[in-house]
Amino acid sequence: MTGAEDRLIQWLRDAHAMEEHAVTMLSTLAGRLDGYPEFKTQVERHLKETERQVERLNACIDRRNGGSSAIKDTIAKMAAFAQGASGIAVGDEPVKGALALYTFEHMEVASYQILIAAAEEVGDMETKRVCEEILQEEAAMGQWLGDALQSLTHSYLAREEREERASS
Numbered sequence: 575m576t577g578a579e580d581r582l583i584q585w586l587r588d589a590h591a592m593e594e595h596a597v598t599m600l601s602t603l604a605g606r607l608d609g610y611p612e613f614k615t616q617v618e619r620h621l622k623e624t625e626r627q628v629e630r631l632n633a634c635i636d637r638r639n640g641g642s643s644a645i646k647d648t649i650a651k652m653a654a655f656a657q658g659a660s661g662i663a664v665g666d667e668p669v670k671g672a673l674a675l676y677t678f679e680h681m682e683v684a685s686y687q688i689l690i691a692a693a694e695e696v697g698d699m700e701t702k703r704v705c706e707e708i709l710q711e712e713a714a715m716g717q718w719l720g721d722a723l724q725s726l727t728h729s730y731l732a733r734e735e736r737e738e739r740a741s742s
């Protein structure tokens with residue numbers, strides 16, 4: 575294999591670990607958004623999308639190296655990635671959750687841009703196509719969050735004030 579082929583498979587595994595982490599993060603967050611139906615709906619929608627992304631990346635990895643040893647590798651990578659991404663943990667309130675997710679979606683966009691270039695480099699047009707499609711999903715989620723941050727913050731603060739008044 576050429577250097578670029580090695581890198582592509584390595585970065586596909588990294589992306590797979592990143593998406594596994596995203597599944598955990600999105601399900602945790604969805605469970606904390608009962609007072610924020612619109613945000614919750616978006617997070618649940620993107621969770622389903624993300625589960626599909628994991629499968630599509632798996633298919634790319636299998637197509638490139640036939641799998642098997644890839645599974646072990648992915649588990650190791652996942653642990654490494656989770657440690658590296660521990661700064662991006664979902665907080666216990668929705669504003670911090672939205673902040674963490676916004677950051678995460680933009681990291682995903684960057685990752686797929688890198689994968690698209692690497693796939694081009696080795697002439698893997700199927701992987702390129704898959705990564706372009708996933709990139710659109712990440713960009714859309716990032717955009718939605720960017721547009722929602724201010725109104726979400728207003729709702730959160732108003733809600734918190736109501737709760738404080740009710741308890742005093």
Ligand code: MG
Pocket residue numbers: 593596624627682712
């Ligand atoms: Mg994703």
Ligand code: FE
Pocket residue numbers: 596620624679682711712715
């Ligand atoms: Fe995402």
